[in-house]
Amino acid sequence: MSETTYAGSGPYCYSHSMAMMMGAAAPDVAVIETLTGSPYGMQLTEEATPYFDPAGWTPEIGIDHALTALGWSTHRSGGGDEHGAHDRLLGALETGPVLVGPVEMGHLSYQPGRTGPLGADHYLVAIGHEGGHLVLHDPQGYPYARLPWAQFRDAWRADTVDYAAPFTMRTRFVRERDVAPADALRASPPRALHWLRGDTAPPGALANHDAALALADLLSTRPEDVQEHLIHFAVRVGARRLADAAHCLRTVDLPEASRVLTRQARLVGALQHPLVTGDTATAARLLVDLAPTYEELRASIQL
Numbered sequence: 001m002s003e004t005t006y007a008g009s010g011p012y013c014y015s016h017s018m019a020m021m022m023g024a025a026a027p028d029v030a031v032i033e034t035l036t037g038s039p040y041g042m043q044l045t046e047e048a049t050p051y052f053d054p055a056g057w058t059p060e061i062g063i064d065h066a067l068t069a070l071g072w073s074t075h076r077s078g079g080g081d082e083h084g085a086h087d088r089l090l091g092a093l094e095t096g097p098v099l100v101g102p103v104e105m106g107h108l109s110y111q112p113g114r115t116g117p118l119g120a121d122h123y124l125v126a127i128g129h130e131g132g133h134l135v136l137h138d139p140q141g142y143p144y145a146r147l148p149w150a151q152f153r154d155a156w157r158a159d160t161v162d163y164a165a166p167f168t169m170r171t172r173f174v175r176e177r178d179v180a181p182a183d184a185l186r187a188s189p190p191r192a193l194h195w196l197r198g199d200t201a202p203p204g205a206l207a208n209h210d211a212a213l214a215l216a217d218l219l220s221t222r223p224e225d226v227q228e229h230l231i232h233f234a235v236r237v238g239a240r241r242l243a244d245a246a247h248c249l250r251t252v253d254l255p256e257a258s259r260v261l262t263r264q265a266r267l268v269g270a271l272q273h274p275l276v277t278g279d280t281a282t283a284a285r286l287l288v289d290l291a292p293t294y295e296e297l298r299a300s301i302q303l
Contacts (some may be wrong), residue, residue, distance in 0.1 A: 003262065005247050009141065010240045011233055014059045014101065014123040016139035018066065021099050021125065021173045027070065027181040030244035035069045035184055036062030039245035039261065040195040041294065042238075044211040046204030048218060050226055052238025052268055055207035056200030058163040059102065059123065063170075065191060069184040071177030074099075078168035082153050085167035090129060092171045097137075098126045099170040100156060102163070107155035108138065110145045119160045120233070126169075185252045189301045196298040208294035216287035219280040231275050239269035256300040264293050 015033045019026040026032070033039070041054030067074060077088060092098045101123030106116050128135040133146040147155075157166045194200070198207035206214050218226055246261035267290045274282040 006240060006243045011140070011237045012240070013139050014063055015066075017099050017101065017123045017125050017137075018063065020137055020139070021074075021097060021170070022072065022175075025175055027184075030248055031181045031185065032066050032070075033241050034245045034248040035066040035188060037065055037188075037191050037195050038062055039241045040192040040297070041198065041208050042211045042290075043201065043208075044206045044214050044218075046202070048225060049229060050211065050215045050218075050234055052234055052242070054195035054200060055198060055205050055211070056202055057195060059121070060164050060168075069179070069188065069191075070181070071175060071179035071184075073172075073174050073176050074170045075172040076168065076170045078165035080167060082157070082167070085156065086149065086153070088167075089126065089134075089169060092169065093126060093128060096171070099173075100124055100126050100136075101168065102158050102161045103152075103155040104158050104160050105140075105155070106160075107151050108145075108147065109151055110142055110147060111138075111140065117160050121158070121161045121163075122155075182252050185248050189254075189257075192301055193298060196294060196301070198294070209291045212287045212291035212294075216284040216291075219284045219287070223278075223280045227275055227280075230271065235268060235271045235275065239265050239272075242268060254301070257297060260293055260297040260300050264290065264297070267293070 012029055012033060015029045015036070018032055019029050036059070037057060038053040041057070042050070042052050043055035044050050089098060102121040103124065104117050105111070105120040105122040106114050106118035108114050108122070122140070124139065125137040126134055127137055130146070132149055134149060134152045136145045136147060137143050138145050158164065158168070159166070196208065201207040215226070242261050242265035246258045246265055249261065250258035267286050270286055271283050274280065274286070
C-alpha cells in the first residue's frame with residue numbers, strides 16, 4: 001500500500017488554536033500535535049470511555065509540552081467567577097487574540113445541533129467582542145463565529161471537563177527560543193517513552209495493550225456504550241494524530257517508529273467503517289491486532 005500524507009479536516013482544536021496564536025512562526029499542525037505527546041498511547045478511562053491518547057494525558061498537559069518543546073512561553077489563567085472572567089477576557093482582547101479552553105462544546109450554539117452540554121471538550125480562539133457577543137475563530141470549521149456572552153460563559157465554565165479550571169485562557173504567546181520543528185521532534189522520544197510505559201494511568205483506567213483488549217471486549221458485549229463516541233470523535237482524531245506522528249518521525253530519520261505508527265494509524269482508521277455499520281466483531285478484531293503495537297512502538301523508539 002502506498003503512503004500519502006493525510007490532509008483534510010479533523011478534530012484538532014487545540015493544535016489549530018495554538019497555530020493561530022503563534023501566527024506566521026507556527027509549524028505545521030502535525031508537528032504541534034505530535035509534540036503534545038497525544039499519539040503515544042491509548043486509554044480506557046474508569047468510566048469506560050476510550051481515547052487514542054496516553055493514559056493520564058490531557059490537552060492541557062499536551063499544550064504545555066508542545067509550546068515548551070518549540071521554545072514558546074504563554075500566560076495561562078483560570079478560575080474565579082464569571083464576572084472576573086468576563087473582565088479578564090475583554091481586557092486581554094484589547095491586546096490581541098486569546099486561546100480559550102477547554103470549553104463545553106455543547107453550548108456553542110452556532111454549531112448545528114448544539115443545544116446543551118455533551119461532555120465534549122473543545123478549544124478555540126477569541127478575537128473580539130461586539131454588542132454582547134464574542135467573535136471566535138473556532139477550528140471546528142467556524143471562522144468569525146459570533147456567540148452571545150451568556151452562552152459563551154456557560155461553555156467556558158466547562159462544568160463537564162475535569163482536567164482544567166473553569167474560565168481557562170492563554171495569552172502573551174512569546175517565542176523565547178528559535179527551535180526548528182525538526183530539532184523539537186528529534187528531542188521528543190523521551191517524552192514519547194514516558195507515555196508509552198503506561199504507568200501514568202489514573203486509578204481505574206487502563207493503558208495501551210490492556211486498554212485495546214478491554215475495548216475489544218466492550219465492543220463484543222456492550223457496543224452501545226462506546227460506538228457513538230468512537231464514530232464521531234475518538235477514531236477520527238486517533239487515526240489522524242497517528243498518521244501525523246508517523247510522517248513527522250519519518251522526516252527526522254526514525255523509520256522504525258514511523259512504520260509502527262503507520263500500522264497503528266491504519267488499524268485505528270479501519271475501525272470507522274465497521275463501527276458505523278454495526279460490525280463490532282470486525283472492530284474488536286482490529287483492536288486485538290492493535291494491542292501489541294504499543295510495546296512495538298516503545299521498542300522502536302528505544303532503538
